[in-house]
Amino acid sequence: MDMLVNLYDLKRDAALDQKMADQGVTIRRALPPELHTIASWIGPRFGQGWVSEATAAMMRQPVSLWIAVKDGEVLGFACYDATARGFFGPTGVDEAMRGKGIGHALLLATLLAMYDQGYGYGVIGGAGPTGFYSRAVGAVVIAGSEEGIYKGMLSASHATGITYS
Numbered sequence: 001m002d003m004l005v006n007l008y009d010l011k012r013d014a015a016l017d018q019k020m021a022d023q024g025v026t027i028r029r030a031l032p033p034e035l036h037t038i039a040s041w042i043g044p045r046f047g048q049g050w051v052s053e054a055t056a057a058m059m060r061q062p063v064s065l066w067i068a069v070k071d072g073e074v075l076g077f078a079c080y081d082a083t084a085r086g087f088f089g090p091t092g093v094d095e096a097m098r099g100k101g102i103g104h105a106l107l108l109a110t111l112l113a114m115y116d117q118g119y120g121y122g123v124i125g126g127a128g129p130t131g132f133y134s135r136a137v138g139a140v141v142i143a144g145s146e147e148g149i150y151k152g153m154l155s156a157s158h159a160t161g162i163t164y165s
């Protein structure tokens with residue numbers, strides 16, 4: 001299912017910012033020279049489909065991919081305008097680092113960047129954990145979006161064999 005998020009009423013969350021600061025986690029826009037580092041972090045955790053979407057986001061100017069970083073290590077990422085304009089996602093946090101607010105902080109930073117870029121609403125494309133999105137930013141499911149933009153997509157077995165290491 002796709003979900004819709006109102007961006008124009010979205011506010012920064014000072015408590016969440018503080019939570020990230022207390023944990024030593026920085027949430028920031030990625031830099032183009034970080035492409036291969038980020039791609040090789042995403043690949044083994046979330047697969048080559050997400051590497052491809054992240055690469056599309058990294059190619060934009062301004063870059064539409066955000067990362068969570070601690071001590072020079074990537075902890076998570078989130079992007080927008082990857083598969084379609086106005087779409088948020090994919091996003092992922094390292095399994096060992098989940099439940100600490102990092103996914104929420106990445107989501108909010110990315111959606112606020114979308115608003116700054118002129119979008120009024122964001123679409124969460126093919127939202128997996130709908131409870132996460134409704135809880136964190138009040139997203140609502142879009143009726144009739146079951147098949148969505150990924151309908152008919154080639155599966156990984158049809159991939160070109162490109163790997164990032």
Ligand SMILES: CC(C)(COP(=O)(O)OP(=O)(O)OC[C@H]1O[C@@H](n2cnc3c(N)ncnc32)[C@H](O)[C@@H]1OP(=O)(O)O)[C@@H](O)C(=O)NCCC(=O)NCCS
Nearest residue numbers: 091092093098099100101102103104126127128129131132
């Ligand atoms: C979804 C994901 C990014 C969330 O990251 P996270 O850092 O664990 O999330 P947070 O700690 O910021 O959680 C924020 C809130 O959402 C809730 N939440 C987290 N994951 C949830 C889920 N799967 N379902 C429902 N609620 C969820 C948390 O309990 C928390 O609620 P609280 O603020 O009341 O405590 C992470 O679980 C992940 O990487 N999942 C695998 C990849 C994935 O499914 N990505 C989404 C693709 S569309």
